[in-house]
Amino acid sequence: MHGVKMMLAAGWLGLAPFALPSLAVELRGTGDLGLVIERANGTVAVVETTGRSVLCEVAGLGDLSHASAVFDRSARYGYVFGRDGGLTKVDLLTCGIAKRIVQSGNAIGGAISQDGRLIAVSNYEPGGVKVFDSAGLGLVADIPAVPAGGGAASKVVGLADAPDQRFIFSLYDAGEIWLADLTAPQAPKVTRYEDVGQQPYDGLLAPDGRTYLAGLFGEDGVVRLDLWHPEKGPERILDGYGRGEAALPVYKMPHLQGWTGAGDLLFLPAVGRHEVLVVDRATWQERARIQVAGQPVFATARPDGRQVWVNFAPPDNAKVQVIDVPSLAVATTLSPGKAALHMEFTPRGESVWISLRDENRVVVYDTRTLAEVASLPLAAPSGIFFTARAHRLGL
Amino acid sequence: MGRPRPWLLLALMPLTGASLAGEVPDAARQAELRQLLLQDCGSCHGMTLKGGLGPSLRPTALAQRSVDDLAATIYDGRPGTPMAPWRIVMSRLEARWMAGMLKDGLDARR
Numbered sequence: 001m002h003g004v005k006m007m008l009a010a011g012w013l014g015l016a017p018f019a020l021p022s023l024a025v026e027l028r029g030t031g032d033l034g035l036v037i038e039r040a041n042g043t044v045a046v047v048e049t050t051g052r053s054v055l056c057e058v059a060g061l062g063d064l065s066h067a068s069a070v071f072d073r074s075a076r077y078g079y080v081f082g083r084d085g086g087l088t089k090v091d092l093l094t095c096g097i098a099k100r101i102v103q104s105g106n107a108i109g110g111a112i113s114q115d116g117r118l119i120a121v122s123n124y125e126p127g128g129v130k131v132f133d134s135a136g137l138g139l140v141a142d143i144p145a146v147p148a149g150g151g152a153a154s155k156v157v158g159l160a161d162a163p164d165q166r167f168i169f170s171l172y173d174a175g176e177i178w179l180a181d182l183t184a185p186q187a188p189k190v191t192r193y194e195d196v197g198q199q200p201y202d203g204l205l206a207p208d209g210r211t212y213l214a215g216l217f218g219e220d221g222v223v224r225l226d227l228w229h230p231e232k233g234p235e236r237i238l239d240g241y242g243r244g245e246a247a248l249p250v251y252k253m254p255h256l257q258g259w260t261g262a263g264d265l266l267f268l269p270a271v272g273r274h275e276v277l278v279v280d281r282a283t284w285q286e287r288a289r290i291q292v293a294g295q296p297v298f299a300t301a302r303p304d305g306r307q308v309w310v311n312f313a314p315p316d317n318a319k320v321q322v323i324d325v326p327s328l329a330v331a332t333t334l335s336p337g338k339a340a341l342h343m344e345f346t347p348r349g350e351s352v353w354i355s356l357r358d359e360n361r362v363v364v365y366d367t368r369t370l371a372e373v374a375s376l377p378l379a380a381p382s383g384i385f386f387t388a389r390a391h392r393l394g395l
Numbered sequence: 396m397g398r399p400r401p402w403l404l405l406a407l408m409p410l411t412g413a414s415l416a417g418e419v420p421d422a423a424r425q426a427e428l429r430q431l432l433l434q435d436c437g438s439c440h441g442m443t444l445k446g447g448l449g450p451s452l453r454p455t456a457l458a459q460r461s462v463d464d465l466a467a468t469i470y471d472g473r474p475g476t477p478m479a480p481w482r483i484v485m486s487r488l489e490a491r492w493m494a495g496m497l498k499d500g501l502d503a504r505r
Contacts, residue, residue, distance in 0.1 A: 066438065083443075108447070
Protein backbone atom coordinates (compact mmCIF):
# COMPACT_ATOMS: atom_id res chain seq x y z
CA MET A 1 0.00 0.00 0.00
CA HIS A 2 2.78 2.37 0.92
CA GLY A 3 4.61 1.55 -2.28
CA VAL A 4 1.63 2.48 -4.36
CA LYS A 5 1.24 5.72 -2.49
CA MET A 6 4.87 6.60 -3.00
CA MET A 7 4.71 5.80 -6.71
CA LEU A 8 1.66 7.95 -7.15
CA ALA A 9 3.25 10.82 -5.31
CA ALA A 10 6.51 10.43 -7.23
CA GLY A 11 4.63 10.31 -10.49
CA TRP A 12 2.86 13.55 -9.80
CA LEU A 13 5.96 15.24 -8.52
CA GLY A 14 8.06 14.27 -11.45
CA LEU A 15 5.60 14.66 -14.26
CA ALA A 16 3.10 17.30 -13.33
CA PRO A 17 5.23 20.25 -14.48
CA PHE A 18 5.83 18.61 -17.86
CA ALA A 19 2.42 17.20 -18.50
CA LEU A 20 3.01 16.11 -22.06
CA PRO A 21 0.15 14.09 -23.51
CA SER A 22 2.60 11.52 -24.88
CA LEU A 23 3.65 10.61 -21.35
CA ALA A 24 0.10 9.52 -20.57
CA VAL A 25 0.11 11.21 -17.19
CA GLU A 26 -2.98 10.27 -15.32
CA LEU A 27 -4.98 13.45 -14.91
CA ARG A 28 -7.38 13.86 -12.08
CA GLY A 29 -9.74 16.36 -10.51
CA THR A 30 -9.63 17.42 -6.89
CA GLY A 31 -13.30 17.39 -5.94
CA ASP A 32 -12.97 14.14 -4.00
CA LEU A 33 -9.75 15.06 -2.23
CA GLY A 34 -9.10 16.32 1.25
CA LEU A 35 -6.50 16.91 3.93
CA VAL A 36 -6.20 15.13 7.24
CA ILE A 37 -4.08 16.80 9.91
CA GLU A 38 -1.64 14.40 11.56
CA ARG A 39 -1.09 16.61 14.50
CA ALA A 40 1.70 14.90 16.35
CA ASN A 41 4.29 15.03 13.61
CA GLY A 42 3.60 18.16 11.60
CA THR A 43 2.25 16.25 8.62
CA VAL A 44 -0.90 16.41 6.53
CA ALA A 45 -2.20 13.48 4.54
CA VAL A 46 -3.84 13.96 1.16
CA VAL A 47 -6.83 11.63 1.02
CA GLU A 48 -9.46 10.82 -1.57
CA THR A 49 -13.02 9.91 -0.71
CA THR A 50 -14.01 7.89 -3.78
CA GLY A 51 -11.74 4.91 -3.08
CA ARG A 52 -11.29 5.96 0.56
CA SER A 53 -7.53 5.98 0.52
CA VAL A 54 -4.50 7.99 1.55
CA LEU A 55 -2.74 9.30 -1.55
CA CYS A 56 0.35 10.77 0.05
CA GLU A 57 1.65 12.76 2.99
CA VAL A 58 3.22 16.21 3.19
CA ALA A 59 5.60 16.82 6.10
CA GLY A 60 7.23 19.89 7.59
CA LEU A 61 4.19 21.90 8.63
CA GLY A 62 5.24 22.60 12.22
CA ASP A 63 2.97 22.45 15.29
CA LEU A 64 -0.39 21.27 14.01
CA SER A 65 -2.29 21.08 17.27
CA HIS A 66 -5.67 22.62 16.56
CA ALA A 67 -4.71 23.05 12.92
CA SER A 68 -7.32 23.72 10.27
CA ALA A 69 -7.42 24.19 6.51
CA VAL A 70 -9.28 26.08 3.82
CA PHE A 71 -9.12 25.57 0.05
CA ASP A 72 -8.82 27.90 -2.90
CA ARG A 73 -11.71 27.76 -5.37
CA SER A 74 -9.76 25.62 -7.84
CA ALA A 75 -9.60 23.11 -4.99
CA ARG A 76 -5.99 22.38 -5.85
CA TYR A 77 -4.42 24.22 -2.94
CA GLY A 78 -5.10 23.81 0.74
CA TYR A 79 -4.01 26.49 3.19
CA VAL A 80 -3.12 24.92 6.51
CA PHE A 81 -3.13 27.07 9.63
CA GLY A 82 -0.81 25.75 12.35
CA ARG A 83 -0.79 26.58 16.02
CA ASP A 84 2.73 27.95 15.77
CA GLY A 85 1.68 30.68 13.36
CA GLY A 86 2.67 28.63 10.35
CA LEU A 87 0.65 29.17 7.17
CA THR A 88 1.37 26.52 4.58
CA LYS A 89 0.01 26.36 1.05
CA VAL A 90 -0.20 22.69 0.16
CA ASP A 91 -0.51 21.53 -3.45
CA LEU A 92 -2.83 18.53 -3.37
CA LEU A 93 -1.91 17.46 -6.90
CA THR A 94 1.86 17.45 -6.61
CA CYS A 95 1.66 16.52 -2.96
CA GLY A 96 4.08 19.21 -1.89
CA ILE A 97 4.45 22.54 -0.16
CA ALA A 98 3.87 25.37 -2.62
CA LYS A 99 4.71 28.06 -0.07
CA ARG A 100 5.13 28.27 3.67
CA ILE A 101 5.52 31.20 6.05
CA VAL A 102 5.46 31.60 9.82
CA GLN A 103 3.31 34.67 10.25
CA SER A 104 2.90 34.94 14.02
CA GLY A 105 3.92 33.26 17.24
CA ASN A 106 0.61 31.61 17.98
CA ALA A 107 -2.40 31.22 15.72
CA ILE A 108 -5.80 29.57 15.70
CA GLY A 109 -7.12 29.24 12.19
CA GLY A 110 -8.07 31.25 9.19
CA ALA A 111 -10.33 31.89 6.26
CA ILE A 112 -10.20 32.57 2.53
CA SER A 113 -11.92 35.61 1.07
CA GLN A 114 -14.99 35.53 -1.12
CA ASP A 115 -12.91 36.13 -4.26
CA GLY A 116 -10.26 33.65 -3.21
CA ARG A 117 -7.46 36.20 -3.36
CA LEU A 118 -6.92 36.78 0.34
CA ILE A 119 -6.09 34.50 3.24
CA ALA A 120 -6.81 35.83 6.73
CA VAL A 121 -5.25 34.29 9.81
CA SER A 122 -6.54 34.59 13.34
CA ASN A 123 -3.74 35.14 15.83
CA TYR A 124 -3.34 34.77 19.58
CA GLU A 125 0.15 36.19 19.78
CA PRO A 126 0.33 38.94 18.78
CA GLY A 127 -3.45 39.15 18.94
CA GLY A 128 -5.10 40.18 15.71
CA VAL A 129 -5.70 39.20 12.12
CA LYS A 130 -3.16 39.20 9.34
CA VAL A 131 -4.18 39.07 5.71
CA PHE A 132 -2.05 37.56 2.94
CA ASP A 133 -2.39 37.22 -0.79
CA SER A 134 -3.36 33.66 -1.54
CA ALA A 135 -0.95 33.31 -4.47
CA GLY A 136 2.39 34.10 -2.84
CA LEU A 137 1.41 34.55 0.83
CA GLY A 138 2.74 38.11 0.87
CA LEU A 139 1.42 40.28 3.72
CA VAL A 140 -1.43 42.50 2.57
CA ALA A 141 -2.88 43.88 5.81
CA ASP A 142 -2.29 43.66 9.54
CA ILE A 143 -5.23 44.26 11.89
CA PRO A 144 -4.09 44.25 15.53
CA ALA A 145 -7.01 43.44 17.81
CA VAL A 146 -6.57 46.30 20.24
CA PRO A 147 -9.82 46.70 22.15
CA ALA A 148 -11.87 49.87 22.28
CA GLY A 149 -10.48 50.86 25.67
CA GLY A 150 -6.89 50.36 24.51
CA GLY A 151 -4.47 48.01 26.19
CA ALA A 152 -3.06 44.72 25.03
CA ALA A 153 -4.21 43.19 21.77
CA SER A 154 -6.82 40.48 22.27
CA LYS A 155 -6.64 36.90 21.11
CA VAL A 156 -8.80 36.46 18.04
CA VAL A 157 -11.17 33.53 17.52
CA GLY A 158 -14.05 32.56 15.26
CA LEU A 159 -12.67 34.08 12.07
CA ALA A 160 -14.87 33.54 9.01
CA ASP A 161 -15.17 34.90 5.51
CA ALA A 162 -18.28 36.94 4.85
CA PRO A 163 -19.87 38.08 1.59
CA ASP A 164 -18.78 41.40 0.02
CA GLN A 165 -15.12 40.61 0.60
CA ARG A 166 -15.29 40.86 4.37
CA PHE A 167 -13.91 38.91 7.27
CA ILE A 168 -15.63 38.66 10.63
CA PHE A 169 -14.06 37.60 13.91
CA SER A 170 -14.33 37.80 17.70
CA LEU A 171 -11.96 39.16 20.33
CA TYR A 172 -11.73 36.61 23.11
CA ASP A 173 -10.20 38.83 25.78
CA ALA A 174 -12.02 42.01 24.84
CA GLY A 175 -15.53 40.71 24.19
CA GLU A 176 -15.87 42.38 20.80
CA ILE A 177 -16.85 41.35 17.28
CA TRP A 178 -15.13 43.00 14.34
CA LEU A 179 -16.29 43.10 10.75
CA ALA A 180 -13.44 43.94 8.39
CA ASP A 181 -14.12 45.10 4.85
CA LEU A 182 -11.22 44.24 2.55
CA THR A 183 -12.54 45.53 -0.74
CA ALA A 184 -9.47 47.80 -0.61
CA PRO A 185 -7.13 45.15 0.79
CA GLN A 186 -4.32 47.47 1.85
CA ALA A 187 -6.74 49.67 3.80
CA PRO A 188 -9.21 47.45 5.65
CA LYS A 189 -12.28 49.20 7.04
CA VAL A 190 -13.20 47.72 10.41
CA THR A 191 -16.61 48.00 12.06
CA ARG A 192 -16.38 47.20 15.78
CA TYR A 193 -19.10 45.84 17.96
CA GLU A 194 -18.12 46.35 21.59
CA ASP A 195 -19.33 44.71 24.79
CA VAL A 196 -20.91 41.74 23.05
CA GLY A 197 -20.37 39.49 26.08
CA GLN A 198 -17.68 37.70 28.02
CA GLN A 199 -15.06 35.54 26.35
CA PRO A 200 -16.41 34.77 22.92
CA TYR A 201 -14.58 31.46 22.37
CA ASP A 202 -15.56 30.64 18.81
CA GLY A 203 -17.74 31.92 16.04
CA LEU A 204 -19.26 30.76 12.82
CA LEU A 205 -20.90 32.11 9.76
CA ALA A 206 -24.05 30.36 8.58
CA PRO A 207 -23.80 28.66 5.20
CA ASP A 208 -26.11 31.31 3.74
CA GLY A 209 -23.53 33.94 4.63
CA ARG A 210 -26.01 36.04 6.56
CA THR A 211 -25.74 35.12 10.23
CA TYR A 212 -22.64 35.25 12.39
CA LEU A 213 -22.84 33.59 15.77
CA ALA A 214 -20.29 33.81 18.57
CA GLY A 215 -20.48 31.53 21.59
CA LEU A 216 -19.76 33.13 24.95
CA PHE A 217 -17.69 31.11 27.34
CA GLY A 218 -17.94 33.53 30.25
CA GLU A 219 -21.72 33.51 30.27
CA ASP A 220 -24.37 31.17 29.00
CA GLY A 221 -25.32 32.71 25.75
CA VAL A 222 -24.68 33.24 22.08
CA VAL A 223 -24.35 36.50 20.15
CA ARG A 224 -25.92 36.83 16.74
CA LEU A 225 -25.02 39.44 14.15
CA ASP A 226 -27.21 39.74 11.07
CA LEU A 227 -24.93 40.71 8.18
CA TRP A 228 -27.89 41.87 6.15
CA HIS A 229 -28.48 44.44 8.87
CA PRO A 230 -25.12 45.03 10.51
CA GLU A 231 -26.34 48.48 11.59
CA LYS A 232 -28.64 46.80 14.09
CA GLY A 233 -25.66 45.40 15.92
CA PRO A 234 -25.31 42.15 17.80
CA GLU A 235 -28.21 40.55 19.56
CA ARG A 236 -28.12 37.99 22.36
CA ILE A 237 -29.80 34.65 21.80
CA LEU A 238 -30.14 31.61 24.06
CA ASP A 239 -29.51 34.00 26.92
CA GLY A 240 -28.79 32.17 30.13
CA TYR A 241 -29.28 28.70 28.73
CA GLY A 242 -27.58 27.35 31.85
CA ARG A 243 -30.56 28.76 33.77
CA GLY A 244 -28.50 29.99 36.66
CA GLU A 245 -27.00 26.64 37.49
CA ALA A 246 -23.39 26.55 38.55
CA ALA A 247 -21.08 26.64 35.58
CA LEU A 248 -19.82 23.19 34.73
CA PRO A 249 -16.18 22.59 33.99
CA VAL A 250 -15.41 22.28 30.33
CA TYR A 251 -12.89 19.67 29.24
CA LYS A 252 -12.62 20.84 25.69
CA MET A 253 -13.88 24.03 24.15
CA PRO A 254 -16.89 23.40 21.94
CA HIS A 255 -16.42 24.26 18.30
CA LEU A 256 -19.06 26.13 16.43
CA GLN A 257 -17.70 25.83 12.94
CA GLY A 258 -19.15 22.75 11.38
CA TRP A 259 -22.66 23.85 11.99
CA THR A 260 -24.85 23.31 9.03
CA GLY A 261 -28.42 24.34 9.38
CA ALA A 262 -30.77 21.39 9.32
CA GLY A 263 -33.86 22.81 7.72
CA ASP A 264 -35.24 25.59 9.89
CA LEU A 265 -33.21 24.46 12.88
CA LEU A 266 -29.67 24.78 13.96
CA PHE A 267 -27.81 22.68 16.45
CA LEU A 268 -25.22 24.13 18.80
CA PRO A 269 -23.06 22.38 21.38
CA ALA A 270 -23.81 23.72 24.87
CA VAL A 271 -20.84 24.88 26.93
CA GLY A 272 -20.13 22.39 29.71
CA ARG A 273 -23.60 20.87 29.68
CA HIS A 274 -24.33 17.46 28.23
CA GLU A 275 -26.74 19.02 25.78
CA VAL A 276 -27.10 20.03 22.19
CA LEU A 277 -29.17 23.18 21.90
CA VAL A 278 -31.66 23.41 19.09
CA VAL A 279 -32.51 26.88 17.84
CA ASP A 280 -35.30 27.93 15.50
CA ARG A 281 -33.73 29.97 12.74
CA ALA A 282 -36.87 32.02 12.14
CA THR A 283 -37.34 33.28 15.69
CA TRP A 284 -33.87 32.58 17.16
CA GLN A 285 -35.60 31.05 20.15
CA GLU A 286 -34.65 27.77 21.76
CA ARG A 287 -36.73 24.97 20.29
CA ALA A 288 -35.36 22.04 22.28
CA ARG A 289 -32.36 20.73 24.08
CA ILE A 290 -31.20 17.21 23.46
CA GLN A 291 -29.47 15.23 26.18
CA VAL A 292 -26.28 13.67 24.87
CA ALA A 293 -23.53 11.39 26.18
CA GLY A 294 -21.05 14.03 27.24
CA GLN A 295 -19.91 17.60 26.67
CA PRO A 296 -20.41 18.11 22.96
CA VAL A 297 -17.53 19.50 20.91
CA PHE A 298 -18.92 19.45 17.37
CA ALA A 299 -22.56 19.14 16.38
CA THR A 300 -22.36 18.74 12.62
CA ALA A 301 -25.31 18.20 10.33
CA ARG A 302 -25.16 15.85 7.38
CA PRO A 303 -25.36 18.01 4.25
CA ASP A 304 -29.05 17.19 3.73
CA GLY A 305 -29.81 18.05 7.36
CA ARG A 306 -31.41 14.72 8.20
CA GLN A 307 -28.87 13.79 10.88
CA VAL A 308 -26.63 15.68 13.26
CA TRP A 309 -23.46 13.93 14.41
CA VAL A 310 -22.03 14.87 17.79
CA ASN A 311 -18.64 14.14 19.32
CA PHE A 312 -17.49 14.81 22.86
CA ALA A 313 -14.85 16.22 25.17
CA PRO A 314 -12.85 13.88 27.42
CA PRO A 315 -13.66 11.61 29.15
CA ASP A 316 -16.49 10.76 26.72
CA ASN A 317 -14.54 11.19 23.51
CA ALA A 318 -14.67 7.54 22.46
CA LYS A 319 -18.33 7.99 21.58
CA VAL A 320 -20.17 9.65 18.76
CA GLN A 321 -23.92 10.14 18.76
CA VAL A 322 -26.26 10.58 15.84
CA ILE A 323 -29.27 12.83 16.35
CA ASP A 324 -32.34 12.13 14.28
CA VAL A 325 -33.49 15.60 13.26
CA PRO A 326 -37.25 15.00 12.74
CA SER A 327 -37.64 13.51 16.21
CA LEU A 328 -34.96 15.68 17.87
CA ALA A 329 -33.64 12.63 19.70
CA VAL A 330 -30.45 10.63 19.79
CA ALA A 331 -31.01 7.74 17.40
CA THR A 332 -27.71 5.91 17.78
CA THR A 333 -24.65 5.90 19.98
CA LEU A 334 -21.53 4.73 18.18
CA SER A 335 -18.20 3.74 19.68
CA PRO A 336 -15.80 4.43 16.84
CA GLY A 337 -12.69 4.39 19.04
CA LYS A 338 -10.46 6.43 21.32
CA ALA A 339 -10.39 10.22 21.00
CA ALA A 340 -12.86 10.84 18.20
CA LEU A 341 -11.78 14.41 17.50
CA HIS A 342 -13.36 15.51 14.26
CA MET A 343 -16.00 14.50 11.74
CA GLU A 344 -16.22 15.49 8.09
CA PHE A 345 -18.96 14.53 5.68
CA THR A 346 -18.30 13.74 2.05
CA PRO A 347 -19.79 16.48 -0.14
CA ARG A 348 -23.22 14.87 -0.42
CA GLY A 349 -23.10 13.12 2.90
CA GLU A 350 -23.23 9.40 2.11
CA SER A 351 -20.17 8.95 4.33
CA VAL A 352 -18.61 10.61 7.32
CA TRP A 353 -14.92 10.42 8.16
CA ILE A 354 -14.02 10.43 11.85
CA SER A 355 -10.50 10.93 13.16
CA LEU A 356 -9.49 8.69 16.07
CA ARG A 357 -6.43 10.40 17.44
CA ASP A 358 -5.48 7.83 20.04
CA GLU A 359 -5.97 4.89 17.70
CA ASN A 360 -3.87 6.40 14.91
CA ARG A 361 -6.57 5.90 12.32
CA VAL A 362 -9.47 7.53 10.55
CA VAL A 363 -12.68 5.54 10.24
CA VAL A 364 -15.35 6.01 7.61
CA TYR A 365 -19.01 5.38 8.36
CA ASP A 366 -21.84 4.90 5.94
CA THR A 367 -24.39 7.45 7.19
CA ARG A 368 -27.37 5.40 6.00
CA THR A 369 -26.45 2.05 7.53
CA LEU A 370 -24.26 3.56 10.31
CA ALA A 371 -21.74 0.80 9.63
CA GLU A 372 -18.00 1.31 9.54
CA VAL A 373 -16.91 0.87 5.94
CA ALA A 374 -13.21 1.77 6.00
CA SER A 375 -10.30 2.40 8.34
CA LEU A 376 -7.19 4.32 7.28
CA PRO A 377 -3.99 4.27 9.33
CA LEU A 378 -2.78 7.83 10.01
CA ALA A 379 -0.65 9.21 12.84
CA ALA A 380 -2.66 11.00 15.57
CA PRO A 381 -5.23 12.37 13.12
CA SER A 382 -7.24 15.44 14.14
CA GLY A 383 -8.92 17.80 11.66
CA ILE A 384 -10.35 16.42 8.40
CA PHE A 385 -11.05 18.89 5.61
CA PHE A 386 -12.51 17.98 2.22
CA THR A 387 -12.16 20.23 -0.81
CA ALA A 388 -15.93 20.75 -1.03
CA ARG A 389 -15.28 23.42 1.59
CA ALA A 390 -13.75 25.51 -1.20
CA HIS A 391 -17.21 26.40 -2.45
CA ARG A 392 -19.00 27.08 0.77
CA LEU A 393 -19.21 30.35 2.68
CA GLY A 394 -17.87 30.58 6.18
CA LEU A 395 -15.57 27.54 6.11
CA MET B 396 16.20 15.04 66.14
CA GLY B 397 15.31 11.55 65.04
CA ARG B 398 14.62 10.30 61.61
CA PRO B 399 12.07 12.43 59.83
CA ARG B 400 8.68 10.83 59.83
CA PRO B 401 7.49 9.75 56.42
CA TRP B 402 4.74 12.36 56.26
CA LEU B 403 7.20 15.11 57.06
CA LEU B 404 9.54 13.87 54.40
CA LEU B 405 6.69 13.86 51.96
CA ALA B 406 5.76 17.42 52.79
CA LEU B 407 9.28 18.75 52.56
CA MET B 408 10.46 17.00 49.48
CA PRO B 409 10.35 19.00 46.31
CA LEU B 410 8.60 16.94 43.72
CA THR B 411 11.18 15.94 41.18
CA GLY B 412 11.85 12.91 39.07
CA ALA B 413 13.39 11.32 42.13
CA SER B 414 10.37 11.64 44.39
CA LEU B 415 9.16 8.88 46.65
CA ALA B 416 8.03 5.62 45.24
CA GLY B 417 4.26 5.55 45.35
CA GLU B 418 4.08 9.20 44.36
CA VAL B 419 5.30 8.43 40.92
CA PRO B 420 2.89 6.78 38.54
CA ASP B 421 4.16 3.60 36.92
CA ALA B 422 5.59 3.76 33.42
CA ALA B 423 2.34 2.93 31.64
CA ARG B 424 0.43 5.55 33.58
CA GLN B 425 3.18 8.11 32.97
CA ALA B 426 2.79 7.51 29.25
CA GLU B 427 -0.96 8.08 29.56
CA LEU B 428 -0.47 11.29 31.50
CA ARG B 429 2.08 12.56 29.01
CA GLN B 430 -0.39 11.84 26.24
CA LEU B 431 -3.08 13.68 28.18
CA LEU B 432 -0.76 16.62 28.68
CA LEU B 433 0.26 16.91 25.05
CA GLN B 434 -3.13 16.26 23.56
CA ASP B 435 -5.83 17.41 25.96
CA CYS B 436 -3.94 20.14 27.79
CA GLY B 437 -2.46 20.94 24.38
CA SER B 438 -5.93 21.77 23.07
CA CYS B 439 -5.78 25.03 24.97
CA HIS B 440 -2.11 25.42 25.91
CA GLY B 441 -0.63 24.31 22.59
CA MET B 442 0.89 20.94 21.92
CA THR B 443 4.32 22.42 22.52
CA LEU B 444 2.85 24.02 25.66
CA LYS B 445 3.80 27.51 24.60
CA GLY B 446 0.25 28.72 25.07
CA GLY B 447 -2.96 29.10 23.12
CA LEU B 448 -6.28 30.17 24.51
CA GLY B 449 -4.65 29.21 27.82
CA PRO B 450 -1.26 30.50 28.98
CA SER B 451 2.16 28.98 28.33
CA LEU B 452 3.06 25.97 30.46
CA ARG B 453 6.77 26.06 29.74
CA PRO B 454 9.19 26.05 32.70
CA THR B 455 10.15 29.70 32.24
CA ALA B 456 6.49 30.70 32.31
CA LEU B 457 5.89 28.62 35.44
CA ALA B 458 9.00 29.71 37.34
CA GLN B 459 7.01 31.73 39.87
CA ARG B 460 4.45 29.01 40.54
CA SER B 461 5.01 26.31 43.15
CA VAL B 462 4.38 22.65 42.46
CA ASP B 463 1.56 22.67 45.02
CA ASP B 464 -0.05 25.64 43.38
CA LEU B 465 0.20 24.10 39.92
CA ALA B 466 -1.02 20.74 41.15
CA ALA B 467 -4.04 22.42 42.71
CA THR B 468 -4.78 24.24 39.46
CA ILE B 469 -4.59 20.99 37.52
CA TYR B 470 -6.67 19.06 40.02
CA ASP B 471 -9.25 21.68 40.99
CA GLY B 472 -9.24 23.96 37.94
CA ARG B 473 -9.48 27.73 38.13
CA PRO B 474 -13.02 28.98 38.59
CA GLY B 475 -13.86 31.95 36.42
CA THR B 476 -11.52 30.77 33.70
CA PRO B 477 -11.85 27.96 31.16
CA MET B 478 -9.33 25.88 33.17
CA ALA B 479 -11.26 22.76 34.19
CA PRO B 480 -10.65 20.52 37.21
CA TRP B 481 -8.93 17.46 35.83
CA ARG B 482 -9.68 15.34 38.86
CA ILE B 483 -12.10 13.40 36.69
CA VAL B 484 -9.19 11.64 35.05
CA MET B 485 -6.39 11.69 37.63
CA SER B 486 -5.58 11.45 41.32
CA ARG B 487 -4.18 14.31 43.38
CA LEU B 488 -0.78 12.64 43.42
CA GLU B 489 -0.85 12.30 39.67
CA ALA B 490 -1.66 16.00 39.42
CA ARG B 491 1.44 16.69 41.53
CA TRP B 492 3.50 14.49 39.27
CA MET B 493 2.19 16.42 36.25
CA ALA B 494 2.98 19.73 37.96
CA GLY B 495 6.52 18.56 38.65
CA MET B 496 6.95 17.47 35.08
CA LEU B 497 5.79 20.88 33.84
CA LYS B 498 8.17 22.69 36.18
CA ASP B 499 11.08 20.55 35.02
CA GLY B 500 10.12 20.74 31.39
CA LEU B 501 9.00 17.82 29.31
CA ASP B 502 12.40 17.21 27.81
CA ALA B 503 13.98 16.78 31.25
CA ARG B 504 11.63 13.88 31.92
CA ARG B 505 11.94 12.11 28.63
